[in-house]
Amino acid sequence: MIRRDMLKWGALVPALAGVPGMARAQAGEGLDVLLLDTRFGEGPLDDMGAARVLTFAGDVTKVWYEHLDRAWRQPGFVVGGITGADALFVLETLARQQGRKVVARKALEVAPLAGDIAPVSWVIAPAHPSVLA
Amino acid sequence: MSVLPPDLDAAGFAAFLDDLRAVVGPDWVWSSDEDMHAYRDSFSPVWNTEEERHASAAVAPADVEQVSAVVRVARKHRVPLFPISTGKNFGYGGPSPNVNGSVVIDLKRMNRVLEVNEARAFALVEPGVSYFDLYRAIEERGLKLMLDCPDPGWGSPVGNSLERGVGYTMPHFRDHFGAHCGMEVVLPDGEVMRTGMGAMPGAQTWQEYPYGFGPDPSGLFAQGNFGIVTKMGFRLLPLPEYYRTCLITVPKRRDFVKLVEHVNYLNDSGLIGEVEYGSPLRAKMADPQVMALITKAGGVSDAELDAAAEAAGLPCWQVELQFLGPERATYENWTFARDRILGDIPGAQAIEGEHFALPASEHQLDTPQQPWPSAIKRRRSLGVPSLGEWKIVRDDGHIGFFPVLPRDGEAVFEMQRVLGDAMKAFPTLPPFFNALTTPLLWHTHTFQMVFAPSIKHDDPEHNAISHAAMKRCVEVAAEHGWGDYRASPIYQDAVADTYSFNNHALRRFHEQLKDAIDPDGIVAPGRGGIWPRRFRA
Ligand SMILES: Cc1cc2nc3c(=O)[nH]c(=O)nc-3n(C[C@H](O)[C@H](O)[C@H](O)COP(=O)(O)OP(=O)(O)OC[C@H]3O[C@@H](n4cnc5c(N)ncnc54)[C@H](O)[C@@H]3O)c2cc1C
Numbered sequence: 001m002i003r004r005d006m007l008k009w010g011a012l013v014p015a016l017a018g019v020p021g022m023a024r025a026q027a028g029e030g031l032d033v034l035l036l037d038t039r040f041g042e043g044p045l046d047d048m049g050a051a052r053v054l055t056f057a058g059d060v061t062k063v064w065y066e067h068l069d070r071a072w073r074q075p076g077f078v079v080g081g082i083t084g085a086d087a088l089f090v091l092e093t094l095a096r097q098q099g100r101k102v103v104a105r106k107a108l109e110v111a112p113l114a115g116d117i118a119p120v121s122w123v124i125a126p127a128h129p130s131v132l133a
Numbered sequence: 134m135s136v137l138p139p140d141l142d143a144a145g146f147a148a149f150l151d152d153l154r155a156v157v158g159p160d161w162v163w164s165s166d167e168d169m170h171a172y173r174d175s176f177s178p179v180w181n182t183e184e185e186r187h188a189s190a191a192v193a194p195a196d197v198e199q200v201s202a203v204v205r206v207a208r209k210h211r212v213p214l215f216p217i218s219t220g221k222n223f224g225y226g227g228p229s230p231n232v233n234g235s236v237v238i239d240l241k242r243m244n245r246v247l248e249v250n251e252a253r254a255f256a257l258v259e260p261g262v263s264y265f266d267l268y269r270a271i272e273e274r275g276l277k278l279m280l281d282c283p284d285p286g287w288g289s290p291v292g293n294s295l296e297r298g299v300g301y302t303m304p305h306f307r308d309h310f311g312a313h314c315g316m317e318v319v320l321p322d323g324e325v326m327r328t329g330m331g332a333m334p335g336a337q338t339w340q341e342y343p344y345g346f347g348p349d350p351s352g353l354f355a356q357g358n359f360g361i362v363t364k365m366g367f368r369l370l371p372l373p374e375y376y377r378t379c380l381i382t383v384p385k386r387r388d389f390v391k392l393v394e395h396v397n398y399l400n401d402s403g404l405i406g407e408v409e410y411g412s413p414l415r416a417k418m419a420d421p422q423v424m425a426l427i428t429k430a431g432g433v434s435d436a437e438l439d440a441a442a443e444a445a446g447l448p449c450w451q452v453e454l455q456f457l458g459p460e461r462a463t464y465e466n467w468t469f470a471r472d473r474i475l476g477d478i479p480g481a482q483a484i485e486g487e488h489f490a491l492p493a494s495e496h497q498l499d500t501p502q503q504p505w506p507s508a509i510k511r512r513r514s515l516g517v518p519s520l521g522e523w524k525i526v527r528d529d530g531h532i533g534f535f536p537v538l539p540r541d542g543e544a545v546f547e548m549q550r551v552l553g554d555a556m557k558a559f560p561t562l563p564p565f566f567n568a569l570t571t572p573l574l575w576h577t578h579t580f581q582m583v584f585a586p587s588i589k590h591d592d593p594e595h596n597a598i599s600h601a602a603m604k605r606c607v608e609v610a611a612e613h614g615w616g617d618y619r620a621s622p623i624y625q626d627a628v629a630d631t632y633s634f635n636n637h638a639l640r641r642f643h644e645q646l647k648d649a650i651d652p653d654g655i656v657a658p659g660r661g662g663i664w665p666r667r668f669r670a
Pocket of ligand 1: 219220222240260282283290291361363523
């Protein structure tokens with residue numbers, strides 16, 4: 001079960017990274033939430049197929065406190081994102097605490113922000129038996 | 134990078150893990166490389182070197198009974214445990230232990246807010262409760278209480294205060310260990326003890342009177358290794374009615390001495406919250422001439438800095454003051470502070486800043502409108518946990534040396550000069566100590582300065598420089614009576630060594646205690662520089 005999920009979400013990451021055309025439209029399929037870090041551009045905020053899209057600009061506090069923290073207290077819930085590596089570090093650390101892990105990640109070929117913050121696409125999925133759906 | 138606990142072979146380790154699984158269940162013990170990655174110190178300057186400290190396994194008990202049972206299992210197998218609460222001790226070792234092969238006892242599952250009492254202004258929490266959790270408990274119940282949190286809110290009141298961590302509201306709440314009241318501890322033999330009034334069956338005052346009767350051992354559990362804390366009480370600030378800010382500037386370098394004395398008075402009288410000292414001249418640091426001046430070997434003279442300030446049309450120093458309390462009281466306190474300082478320091482100026490009723494709105498929290506470039510971080514100043522501060526983390530993290538110095542302007546000048554000169558041996562690092570470096574008033578009654586060089590996972594040379602600079606800072610500071618307040622495991626021996634009065638009487642006392650209650654070093658051997666007999670041998 002965990003392995004199958006990991007493969008599925010692992011395959012998704014290049015699509016999250018890829019952006020154009022059809023691939024983008026479907027990239028988020030199966031995600032409960034897609035997080036977009038608007039420091040890398042506002043972009044067209046379509047849902048890419050994700051159940052819900054949330055945006056933030058570097059600081060994950062609100063999306064985590066108001067959405068993810070609550071959702072991660074229940075089994076299941078898969079989150080994908082295109083964010084700065086710094087924001088992913090914070091989310092990954094929080095996710096671990098709640099039995100989840102980054103099952104796939106891909107550095108994106110976009111110029112880093114000042115301070116060398118590189119964008120990365122990723123998927124965080126339940127890993128510990130206590131939170132598997 | 135698999136490691137084994139000291140003195141244990143693979144078969145013994147497997148038997149030990151089986152015993153742990155029998156206590157907590159198979160899902161709550163981890164030892165694979167992948168799982169143990171989470172227990173490395175991702176801010177380590179010795180990342181991927183021989184010096185990095187690795188845990189061999191981690192175990193997450195669900196309650197105090199399981200903590201006791203884990204301790205008994207560890208005792209049977211002579212395996213050192215390393216307790217963490219939320220394990221976010223970044224800059225000071227993260228979740229990594231002092232001794233290679235230790236087993237992390239991760240208390241994240243013990244995450245109940247046991248009590249929040251509004252009328253008597255306290256909380257009792259388990260170690261896995263984060264500042265966010267406690268904030269949520271207060272917010273959801275609509276209680277009129279204010280937290281005091283560290284910059285990142287994902288840490289725990291228990292873990293943070295046991296590291297003597299700090300926050301940003303009123304003086305007696307910023308010192309998080311100082312604001313604790315009562316604890317429950319599992320001792321190295323598995324026994325459960327309560328401190329203060331918690332030791333008296335039926336007492337209702339555990340979170341109100343910290344001492345009980347007789348000696349109070351609670352200090353031994355902060356930066357120590359005498360037990361595993363499973364509950365802790367904290368005093369909370371009744372939600373103040375109003376928040377007010379102001380800026381005071383003084384023109385000349387030496388005015389800083391008087392400015393500090395006034396701010397000390399205001400702080401010690403309980404009239405102000407956390408303060409932000411700064412220098413408006415920092416805005417000119419990109420100017421090579423200004424940079425050369427403020428990093429000059431031997432320090433700057435008053436005349437030199439005054440001339441630079443005059444040329445730039447800026448005052449040498451500023452302090453941002455924050456007031457919390459009833460609206461009228463904050464107004465009176467601000468005008469009192471202004472009149473007191475302006476009446477004493479020629480050329481001092483004051484600007485009134487934002488002020489509003491509490492609780493603050495989201496807009497007030499997110500978009501400060503100060504009429505000056507402000508260093509105040511609104512959320513932390515108002516006890517609202519945040520993760521926004523993560524943006525100050527550059528490269529892959531940093532290490533922290535925060536020397537304690539007297540709350541005195543002359544002492545600040547001396548530290549700027551002495552540590553500034555000493556750090557010239559490390560020219561690739563930013564000049565943390567320079568003629569514009571200002572002190573922090575985090576703990577209730579003392580100053581600290583910041584030295585926080587970055588680390589980079591893929592640049593061992595850079596890390597080696599940060600590491601060497603850190604050790605040098607500890608040495609040079611100690612020669613002047615300035616001690617680090619908190620250190621990561623790889624520096625704890627060096628720091629403890631500087632607290633050496635009377636042939637290390639303090640360390641010898643700690644060792645005697647450790648030998649008496651934990652000779653095999655079951656609880657965090659080496660933490661705080663305290664080693665039991667087994668590891669001293
Ligand atoms: C950008 C940034 C800003 C920061 N700002 C601040 C700040 O403003 N204030 C501040 O204080 N810190 C700050 N820190 C440092 C650190 O992140 C916090 O102090 C954090 O709260 C500590 O982690 P924790 O609360 O998870 O404690 P833990 O990591 O759980 O515990 C800290 C240590 O205490 C001991 N310990 C923990 N729990 C127990 C227990 N139950 N029994 C016995 N011993 C135990 C262990 O030795 C452990 O390593 C900052 C760090 C960064 C990177």
